Amino acid sequence: MKMKHKTDNRTDPYKLWCDSNPIKLARAKKGWSRREFIARHGLTSKSVQNWEGGVDRPSPTNLVRLSAILGQDIASEMTVWFDSRPQF
Secondary structure: OOOOOOOOOOOOHHHHHHHOOHHHHHHHHOOOOHHHHHHHHOOOHHHHHHHHHOOOOOOHHHHHHHHHHHOOOHHHHHHHHHHOOOOO
């Protein structure tokens, strides 16, 4: 029987990068789960999932909105975060 290789999430560069997402960290600091964050602020699940997973960047309008919601400059933090994306 062939065994599947399980990645150690503590050392997986992509997982570590995703875990350092500024939106995710700011949301967690406020004590909001992703579901609660979405419901409180009228966001879509797919958008937040894509932003936090690095699949997509928030639009300029959404960056302003997120900065106001989270109380910090998400736009500049997201730029730095995307620039630090691991290369494979």
